[in-house]
Amino acid sequence: MSLAEPTAEVVAQAIDWRVRLASGLAPVEELEACVRWRRLHPSHEQAWQRLAVFDGRLGGMPPPQASQALRYRDRRTVLKGLALLLGGTALAGGTSLGLHGTPWLAEQRTATGERRRLALPDGGWLQMNSGTALDLAFDSQQRRVRLLAGEIMIQTGKQGAERPFWVDTPMGRLQALGTGFTVRLGEDSVLLAVEEGAVAVRPSAGQQTAAVVHAGEQARFDRQGVFAAQPLDRDALAWREGYLVVRQWPLARLCAELGRYRSGVLRCDPTVADLLISGVFPVGETDRALAALGHSLPVRARYLTRWWVTLEPA
Template sequence: VGSAGWIGRDLMGWQRWTADLATATGERRNIQLPDGTRLQLNTDSAVDLSFDPQQRLITLLRGEILVNCGAVSPTPLLVKTRHGLFEGIDGRFTVRQERDCTRLSVVSGNVAIHSPHTAGGLSTQAHSGQDYLVDQTQAVVAPPPDMDAGAWADGLIITRGMRLEDFLAEVGRYRQGYLGCSTDVGDLRLSGVFRLEDTDTLLAILPKTLPVQVRYRTRWWVSLERST
C-alpha cells in the first residue's frame, strides 16, 4: 500500500475516534437528537454535532446520513459538508459525501441548498423526489438514481436496472476487503430488493438471476465472473 493509502486509512480511523458519532464498516446507527430530529448514519460514516439555542448543525465528516426533521424551530437545521450547506425545512433527506461532490436526495419535504457558488448567494430549493449533486463549482439536478436513496436505513438496497459493477461497489461499502467483477459482466443490469445484514447471502442470490458465479479467493477477496 502506498503512502497516500496509509494516510487515507489513518485519517478515516482518526475521524471515527474524534467524531461525535461514527459507524464502522457494515454498521448503521439511529439516534434521536435533542430537538426531536432523527439522525441515521450509514456504514463507515462520521458526524460532529453542534446543538444549542443558537444553532442546530450536523457536520458530515465522511459517509452518508439520513435526516428526519424534528419539530419546527426558529433555529435552522443545517447539514454541512465540504461542498455546501443543506437546510432541512421539513421531511426526510439523505446526504452522501463523496470525494468530489455531495449528493442530496430528498425523500420527502423540502431542503434548501446554500452553496458559496450560487449566483448572488441565493439558495437552491430541492423538493420531494429530487436529487442534487453539489461540488466545488455548482449545484445541479442529478439524473434519477438507479437505487432508492434511503432504503439503507431499513437495511435494504433497492435497485432499478442498476449496473452490476455499480451494485457491487455499493454492497462493498458494507463489508471488509475487495468485492468486484470481471469486465465482461460489469454492465449486466440488476433490479430487486436485497437485504444488507448478510452480504455473503446477498451475493449467493445473484447467480439465480444473472449469468454469473461468485468466486472467493479468500474471505476478503471476492469477485463475480461470467458463469461457464
C-alpha cells in the same frame, strides 16, 4: 393500548415480510407490496419499525447465531424480543460540535456494514448508513450536523424550531426548512434527496444565492454550484430498511454498491461487468446477496479470502 399498537398477528406478518425480503432473491415487486402493506394501518408500520430495531441489536451477536436469528425461524423468540422494545430507544448523540474535521476522530461513526439511528435533542432523529462519520452541535443558538463521510437521513424535530438546522459538508452547507431528507457524500459531489419540506443548498464556492430543493426532488451539488433537480429516486432510500433495490443495474454497479457494506475488496470481472440484474438484496448479509446472484446470472463469487472476493463467470 393505542390504536397503532401491533397485535401478535400483525407482528407475525411483519416477520414474514422481513424473511421474504432478506432472502436475497426477492423481486422489486415484493418490496413494493411490502410498502403497501405497511401503509394499510399504523400498527403495520409500528411492527415493522420495531423489527428494524431488533435487527440492529443482532449486530452484536456472533455471526452464526445472528444469521440464524435474522431468518426468524423461532417467532416466539422474536416476539419476546419485541416486548423489550416497547419502551423506545435511548437518546443518543453529542451536544457539541467537535473541531476534528476528520472521519477518524468524529463524535459519531458507523463501521463498514453498520447502520444506526440516533435520537436528536430537538425531538427529531438521524439515521447513519454504513461507513458514516459526523459531529453534532445542539445548543441555544443552533442545530448543526457536520457530515464528514458516508450517508445520513435526517428528520428534523419541532423543539427549538426557531433555531436554524444546518448540515455542513465538504462541498457546502444545507439548511433544513422543516423537513426530512437524505445526504450522501461522494468523492467530488454531494447528493441531496428531499422527502418532506424543502432544503436550501449553499455551495462553498460559486453561486451566492441558495438553491432550494423541494419535496419529491433530488439534486447533486459540488463546491461550485447545484445541478438541475431530478425526481426523487425512492429506491435509493431503501438502505434505511436494510435493502438495496436494483432495477436493471450493470453488475459492476451492484458490486460497487454492495462493497460499501462489507470490509475488504469486492471486485467485478470485466467479462461480466455489463450483465444486467434486478432484485432486492439485504445489505446486512452481503455474502447471501453474492450467493443469490448465481440464481439470476451466470456468475459466481470466488473468495480468495473472506476479505477479497471477485464476481466472475460461473
